[in-house]
Structures are given as C-alpha cells and as structure tokens.
Amino acid sequence: MATHDQTPPADYRVLPPEVAERMARIKAREVVLQVENLGKTFSRHGQTTVALEDISMGVHRREFVCVVGPSGCGKSTLVRILAGLEDASSGRILVDGTPVNGPGPDRGMVFQKYTLFPWRSVCRNVMFGLEMSGLSKDESRRQAMQWLQAIGLERFADALPHQLSGGMQQRVAIARALAAQPRVLLMDEPFSALDARTRVRMQSHLLDIWRKTDITIVFITHDLDEAIYLADRILVLKAHPGRVEEVIEVPLPRKRGPDIMTSPEFLATRARLEALIHAEPEDEAAAEEFGDDTIPLLTLVTDVVE
Numbered sequence: 148m149a150t151h152d153q154t155p156p157a158d159y160r161v162l163p164p165e166v167a168e169r170m171a172r173i174k175a176r177e178v179v180l181q182v183e184n185l186g187k188t189f190s191r192h193g194q195t196t197v198a199l200e201d202i203s204m205g206v207h208r209r210e211f212v213c214v215v216g217p218s219g220c221g222k223s224t225l226v227r228i229l230a231g232l233e234d235a236s237s238g239r240i241l242v243d244g245t246p247v248n249g250p251g252p253d254r255g256m257v258f259q260k261y262t263l264f265p266w267r268s269v270c271r272n273v274m275f276g277l278e279m280s281g282l283s284k285d286e287s288r289r290q291a292m293q294w295l296q297a298i299g300l301e302r303f304a305d306a307l308p309h310q311l312s313g314g315m316q317q318r319v320a321i322a323r324a325l326a327a328q329p330r331v332l333l334m335d336e337p338f339s340a341l342d343a344r345t346r347v348r349m350q351s352h353l354l355d356i357w358r359k360t361d362i363t364i365v366f367i368t369h370d371l372d373e374a375i376y377l378a379d380r381i382l383v384l385k386a387h388p389g390r391v392e393e394v395i396e397v398p399l400p401r402k403r404g405p406d407i408m409t410s411p412e413f414l415a416t417r418a419r420l421e422a423l424i425h426a427e428p429e430d431e432a433a434a435e436e437f438g439d440d441t442i443p444l445l446t447l448v449t450d451v452v453e
C-alpha cells in the first residue's frame with residue numbers, strides 16, 4: 148500500500164481530497180448566476196475605456212465566489228452590471244437560466260457604505276423588502292425578527308442605525324438583503340470601511356449566515372486574505388482591459404476559522420494571488436489609464452512644493 152506523505156501540499160492547485168469532493172459537489176449543483184461574454188465600454192470626452200472584456204463565469208447554487216484584481220480592473224463595474232445598476236455593452240447575464248436586465252428581487256446587494264434607512268428602526272429596515280414584496284406588517288415583522296436572531300442582533304430591533312457600530316450596521320444590511328430572499332447576494336467590498344478586527348469578525352459572521360442559508364454569494368474585495376478565507380472559488384481579473392486572468396479553486400476545507408490563515412495551502416494561494424495581482428507595475432497601469440498627462444502634472448506638483 149502506498150504511504151501517504153503527511154506534508155500538506157504547498158501548491159495552491161492541489162486540492163486536499165475533502166476539498167476536491169466538496170468542489171465536485173458544488174459543481175454538480177445548478178448554475179444560479181451565469182455571466183456570458185460580458186463586455187463594458189465607457190466613452191467619455193471622446194475617450195473610450197474598455198472596462199470589461201469577454202467575462203464569463205457560472206456561479207453554482209450556494210457557492211461563494213470572490214472577485215479580486217488590481218485597481219481599475221472593473222470589479223465595481225462588474226458588480227454594478229450584475230446588480231442591474233449599469234447596462235452591459237455586450238454579453239448577457241442569466242439568473243436561474245433567465246436573462247435579466249435591470250435590478251430585480253432575485254439579486255440582493257450589500258454595498259461598502261452603510262445604506263440603512265436612518266429614520267427606520269433596525270427591525271423596520273429588515274422589514275422593508277418583505278413589506279415591498281406584499282407581506283403583511285405582522286408577517287414581515289415576524290420574519291425580520293428571525294433574521295435579526297440569525298445575525299445575533301434581535302436585542303437591537305428597536306434601535307436606530309446610528310446607535311449601532313459600523314459592523315452591526317453591515318450585519319443589518321446583510322439581514323435586510325437576505326430577508327427579501329434573493330437567489331444571489333452581491334457584496335461590493337462590504338467590510339472595507341471597518342477596522343481590521345471588526346472585519347475578521349464580520350467575515351466569520353458572514354460565513355455563519357451563509358452556512359445556514361440557501362444563498363449564492365458574489366463578493367468583491369481588494370483584500371486577498373479576505374477572498375481566500377471566504378471563497379470556494381476566486382475570480383482574478385486583470386486590468387486594461389478587465390479580463391479574467393485566472394479562476395482559483397480555494398484549497399481550504401470548511402468550516403474555516405481564522406487559524407486557517409497560517410496553513411500552507413492558504414499561504415500558497417496568497418502567494419499566487421500576489422504574483423497575479425502585483426505583476427503589473429503600478430506606474431505602467433497608471434500611464435495606460437491617464438496617458439501622457441501624468442508626467443506634466445507630477446512635474447507641476449514638484450515645482451510648487453519646491
């Protein structure tokens with residue numbers, strides 16, 4: 148019988164058996180969100196920017212996909228198009244096999260900025276989507292309280308958003324989005340305004356809620372550790388134009404805790420992401436984005452300082 152090497156694989160492409168099995172189970176599930184050959188071109192002042200080019204991906208039911216990439220690779224544009232807040236220039240998006248145009252209740256959204264209604268109590272914020280969908284006030288309140296319980300904030304049901312910390316407000320925003328029962332939850336850097344410690348707690352909260360819910364998540368982030376910690380798969384975009392550079396299947400088992408961040412698999416994945424994302428020198432990217440204007444502007448500033 149072959150002896151097994153106990154050393155964990157340091158190659159990010161090697162999935163430990165339990166992770167490979169889990170990934171196979173995910174891929175066997177139906178595709179909830181399908182992105183087909185998506186492209187987006189902006190035209191401004193006679194200048195054309197190809198923000199996204201030929202982006203395709205299929206996100207399976209209850210899968211957690213993170214999107215990372217250098218500044219300007221089109222992460223925000225992608226999530227805005229997925230949410231229906233921006234039109235694509237080419238390609239299409241399907242939810243459960245049906246093409247979607249514009250926003251819809253099938254896609255919930257959590258933004259970086261706190262977006263709770265400041266004049267509504269925490270409970271009434273969560274009730275909002277439920278009432279909009281036609282549920283009675285009593286039923287909306289009952290379901291909202293269940294969500295508040297799920298995120299551990301039922302004690303704050305009658306508080307106003309400004310009485311809560313930033314992390315608590317984002318938990319309420321997640322509950323509000325989930326209460327409306329979307330098929331996909333789109334999250335655009337939802338924790339980037341939080342301090343480091345709160346952020347880590349929020350990541351654990353989110354994984355906890357996700358485990359208990361039939362929800363498919365697409366999560367945009369700048370933070371590579373966050374992407375590895377949360378995702379089943381990571382979509383890495385490159386900039387100018389925004390294209391898919393690589394899709395990484397995260398070689399980490401679930402359930403995950405912060406300790407996993409020191410595992411060889413985590414570090415190998417991080418090293419790969421660093422190599423992909425920081426390969427493009429910042430000044431080259433900037434020169435491409437701003438053209439020849441960059442140099443005179445810098446010279447001018449130096450002149451003033453001297």
Ligand SMILES: Nc1ncnc2c1ncn2[C@@H]1O[C@H](COP(=O)(O)OP(=O)(O)OP(=O)(O)O)[C@@H](O)[C@H]1O
Nearest residue numbers: 189190191196198217218219220221222223224225
């Ligand atoms: N409304 C717009 N009009 C013109 N160009 C735009 C517009 N929105 C985005 N862009 C351009 O599209 C490209 C992608 O921008 P986007 O903000 O989606 O990238 P990003 O990856 O989210 O960047 P960051 O990480 O810095 O937030 C950039 O070159 C940007 O300048």
